[in-house]
Amino acid sequence: MAGSKRSCSGLKICFLATFVLLITISVVLVILYFAVFKPKEPKVTPQPLILENIRGVFFPAPLLNITLGMEITVENQNYGNFKYQESAAYVSYRGNVVAEAPIEADTIPARGKHNISTTVTIFGDKLLSDDNFRREFLLGSILNFE
Structure with a gap:
């Protein structure tokens, strides 16, 4: 017991x-x-832009496209890798898409920096056809892009 x-x-x-x-x-x-x-948000720092191409056609319909080379530095502050899929970034002005930038899939190492190169295509004809853009541009107002 x-x-x-x-x-x-x-x-x-x-x-x-x-x-x-x-x-x-x-x-x-x-x-x-x-x-x-x-998990922390990555720090995104844009680098200076490079003008790559300007294409304009005025007949039969006006068309203006501007292509800019862009490099973005992304700093991953996390202790794990940051993986992103192929996607696209869009720039809009008053609800209308006026620029597009394709982004290729890649991985950013833990606690590391990574440069992402892309081209931004600005659809100038869409901007110029917008009455608000022309008025604000001529007045020297601040143009709000999203």
Whole structure:
């Protein structure tokens, strides 16, 4: 009888120690997640633009396209890789899409910087056909692009 009481007491101590250890590990992991490993937004820094091409056609319908070479530096502040898929960036003026930039898929290493090269095609005919753009441009107002 004394032996079974002793082994039951040892099991209780072992269970309690395991429970305390699991709680401690859980608390440490939660603190690490919210303090150190919390996902952060990457820092995006545009570099100077390069004029690559201007294409204009006036007959039968006016068409103006301007192509700009663009390089963007993205700094990943996270402790894990940042992977993005092939996509496109659009620039709009008063709800109308006036520029497009294709972005190729790639991976940015953990705590590293990566340069993304793309071309931005500005649809000048869409801008020039917008009465608000012409008026604001001639007045020297600030042009709000999204």
